[in-house]
Amino acid sequence: MTVPDAIADVALPEQQVGVVGHHAARASINAQLAAGRLPGAILLHGPQGIGKATLAFTLTREILTATGDEDAHRVDEQIAAGAHPNVQVLRRRPREGRGFYTVIRVEDVRELREELHMTRGRSGHRIAIVDAIDDCNPSAANALLKTLEEPPPETTFLLVSHRPRQLLPTIRSRCHNLALRPLADAEVSAVLQAQRPDIEPDELAQAVSLAGGRPRRAFEALGLGADSPLGALQAWLRAPAAHPAAAHLALADALAADRDSPDLSFAREILTDWVAGEARSAAVQTDRMRLASANELWEKADALFAETDALNLDMRQTLVTFLDAIRKHVHATSSPATQQ
Structure with a gap:
């Protein structure tokens, strides 16, 4: 699975079962899901590296389990493998040869839109995760806006943003906005220890102190x-x-x-x-x-x-x-x- 900005030996957001922190945001969406009032688009925004994409995939698992006919374990397996037919993920695409495009292009959004209008592969909701919507160039952002204005039925968009003020106001207005905050030091420590159980205490303390509540920065600090x-x-x-x-x-x-x-x-x-x-x-x-x-x-x-x-x-x-x-x-x- 090729993902831009991945850190070596750190599990991708889709490969992590569960998310540390962000309890209020998660509870809010689950309450709306239980009431049958799930928003068509949810904007998860906050500083980069605090677990927004991991939360997006956790919410995806919970929505698919609640609305589909497969158990949570089976849903987890398919999402971790990037193989669930009701889940589409839009990121910067790999270039031919080496590296990634610097932006999400309009053709990438059009391809996503075509996928969402096809017959779904499973019962239940469909989810489109855009990670991160900040990467959309102007043409891609306008194409995505059109999709949000006329979304396919029983489809929820989970949009990850590090810089929400730079998004089109019309995109923000179409979304249920959830502002996420950096994690507590104890939560960052838990994220690191889950993936690096043999980490030395001094190394852990130094990484957490440099992280500023952002697990991604903590992993980078280990290097x-x-x-x-x-x-x-x-x-x-x-x-x-x-x-x-x-x-x-x-x-x-x-x-x-x-x-x-x-x-x-x-x-x-x-x-x-x-x-x-x-x-x-x-x-x-x-x-x-x-x-x-x-x-x-x-x-x-x-x-x-x-x-x-x-x-x-x-x-x-x-x-x-x-x-x-x-x-x-x-x-x-x-x-x-x-x-x-």
Whole structure:
């Protein structure tokens, strides 16, 4: 089974029986299923890597078991093998030769639509999973919208989105929207241990700390080297103003040593997550000055990294500039006691 962005030795979403977390969303759909009011389209949206696709396949199993004439075990087997005739999955397709297309194309959506209008292979509902709808190019998105406007009978679309605000408003309005959140650390730990039962405690703790509630990132963290500078970055962010002024220069040197390294990718997410957390904390505490400063910091990060990527600028200097901006933010918005 060929899937874009798959991680080696990690089970695909369709191969995982059950999902960790997202209890409220799952209960909501099951309640509508039991009442015979299943939506024609469900948009599962939230940060990438939190288990949205796994939830989509779990809901698919539950819908097919409830509406069809096969038991749960048989349904599980067919979905895991990609062989259930009532399930269609739309993802970026493999290119001839090597790799995958960068988008879901309009011809892919048309093929899906043709499949859904054929006679179903089993009794019960049909399910179409789009993972992820963000990958649709404009023509594909418009073709999918037409299908959502005139859906085949007894068919439910499960649309996975990491960036719902970038979708066509008309697509969002056709869907029952379920916003999903990152998992708790204990839930991320459970996901990792289920697939890596022999993982060492220290390795598990480090992966969970880097995941930010996203199991996918935790699995990616397991591939980092033992000398990764990310631990030093996390320690620095716990008290930016308490470290020597030159500490962030050494951090920038280490993180920017290899522009294509996973350490740098993780570092950028850790930094933006820190700023987002700072803004949330300021909002909860109704600290307007701190919130305004955090918002400015977010805009600075967005502009700095976007310009660096677009113009291939020096990543070290970008990191130095942004880490220095974090220090200034903390100095300006924290009391002397909190800077220790």
